[in-house]
Amino acid sequence: MPEKVAVIGVGQTQFGQLYEKDRTKLLAEAVLDAVSDCNNLELKDINEVFIGFTGLGGTQLGNVSGWFGDYLNLLPKPIHRVENACATSGYAFRCALMAVASGYADIALACGTEKMHDIGTSQVLFEMGRGGDSDWESNFGITFAGMYALVAQRHMHVYKTTKQMLGAVAVKNHKNAVNNPLAQFRRPITMEQYMQADLTGMVAQPLNIYDCCPLTDGASAAIVTRADIAKKFTDAPIYVLGSGAGTDSLATFRRDDLTSLRAAVEASKMAYKMAGVGPEKVQIAEVHDCFTIAEIVATEDLGFFKKGEGGKMALEGQTAVDGRIPVNVDGGLKAKGHPVAATGCSQIRTIVKELRGEAEKMQISPQPEIGLTHNVGGSGTVSVVHIFGRKPPSK
């Protein structure tokens, strides 16, 4: 079994339309936030760095390790750029765990940054197409909303999932975001507003504007170390119980089943196995709700609900802050925002804060013991799942 690893610091910037801040500045803010979240840790104590960046937005597309490292005053430390589309910083985190568990690093930093408002919306959506299959899907015009609309249509057909169930996810996540000072959209919406949005134009049938996460600028960071020395750097280490990752075909049309993301199912199996706990032990989860249907599918793929019942459970309030398994208490990608490469570590930040009991207005009660993050790239091409606990893993 791998050496035990703990999270000692998490950080995040405001998410939103941040025209006044460059992606380097955003990343620096998030990293310094994570450093100051630790006790007795300075930037210079970090041994290995994994930066998540997809290169969206018309600037430095490759070789960004030195670009960011210079601005962050991290030179000459080893820095890797990791990119797995919207799951980028979730994978950077998995790499950071390996860096520490291997003994290559005592302290490792995973982080991600994205700036999506420097160029026009149509251009950034075009660039996002690189997260889909460029040759056979994106270049023919299908967007991610289009791909997830296919998932939604199939789910509705097979499992009788309804528009109202999709709407329940949107309404819940908007409500949750009100409690998150770093969220992009801090305004509640009603089911009536959600339904009315169909009339003002669909993004991709059956998804309307409230089914889709926004374009977001922002950055996030997480710092990890060996569990046995974690208390030097924090009063409340949060232990990594499990980490899993899975991969599926890039092109949506190559998959056998549209109603489940195989990559996420495999990632969660691996994470549960490593953690030695099942979905019934998870008390809070941040899942990748790039579209409302994605949250419904995620809650099924992760084993929180039976296949096909995710929509019904959302409508019943089972994923609300006071439900059976609170999901996306920070507003999720839908309302907190989705700065692509920053989403993974932002999810981790929320779970770490909740497990510490430091989530302020977002805090669920009772304080959870075990939480989970679920990060997806592309239309389900890659997925990485992490399970965290307040107590160190027993084995």
Add this chain to the structure above:
Amino acid sequence: MPEKVAVIGVGQTQFGQLYEKDRTKLLAEAVLDAVSDCNNLELKDINEVFIGFTGLGGTQLGNVSGWFGDYLNLLPKPIHRVENACATSGYAFRCALMAVASGYADIALACGTEKMHDIGTSQVLFEMGRGGDSDWESNFGITFAGMYALVAQRHMHVYKTTKQMLGAVAVKNHKNAVNNPLAQFRRPITMEQYMQADLTGMVAQPLNIYDCCPLTDGASAAIVTRADIAKKFTDAPIYVLGSGAGTDSLATFRRDDLTSLRAAVEASKMAYKMAGVGPEKVQIAEVHDCFTIAEIVATEDLGFFKKGEGGKMALEGQTAVDGRIPVNVDGGLKAKGHPVAATGCSQIRTIVKELRGEAEKMQISPQPEIGLTHNVGGSGTVSVVHIFGRKPPSK
């Protein structure tokens, strides 16, 4: 100290102008070559994959893990895309070491692929600009030849390095490539030809066409496992004694000294420290000679020669196959070719073959005990150095 790791299989495709093969097919060839280089190993035994790809050449730019993984029949295994410009697969290899040493994987695969001939030369050179500082260097027109020309001019000014010394590197590497069946240029050149090339047009003063590595299509792969189980998979495990990485500013103009690459100096220090050996113990090295001056600087940065004496030593034949420290016996980037993201693991392949005594016509004599690889990204922005041994590390 990290768990000990050994290389059990290496693979590479032909390097060259391979118009008939896609980057996915090239990668599959290299990976299957590495798998068949092992005993009793099948593709399905691999636990974690790190794919190096920069996205050059007008196709899938992001989220390639599922794209390659699908073609390689690696689904649904965890796959990460790692990108650090021309040092990409060297970093993928470092990640693979961590995956194994951490216990996350028993068997990890590092690989890289690049296709540089699918689009026109000017377009691919423009795209390569993303490995330099897009905002402040590349977009103003400077190419990598231009950046390394600055390094050469400064080295010539400070250390009296001459054109003939640069030429000695080109002549040596072309001669070495004749012995490498996978090399792009298997023809010797004379010093007279090298000097004459100045007259037919400089690429960037003082670099002529023979000072510059070519555009190359190709792929490479390396498979690693724990040292204690390596003999299950190979009769001749090659042990990783040391791994180091360093980072410098992205922009060349932000560096204090042009005659040395700080990233490489730091990477080698870290690798030597981990290995517990100094440069005097290294008997063979593959260094990143994207330009002739880069090899001269590398042999100094790695401590093989005193600062400023790299050129003189090359001219004296100290880096020839029968010299004090044979450098780039496979032809190096200069003559073997430089398929950007595939170069790192190709260097590792050559050293592994030499240490095993299986390098055929490239084999140096006596069979070396310790070898080193030195991989650089950008104009010295990132660098990763690995040290390999025939015997397991003592500590």
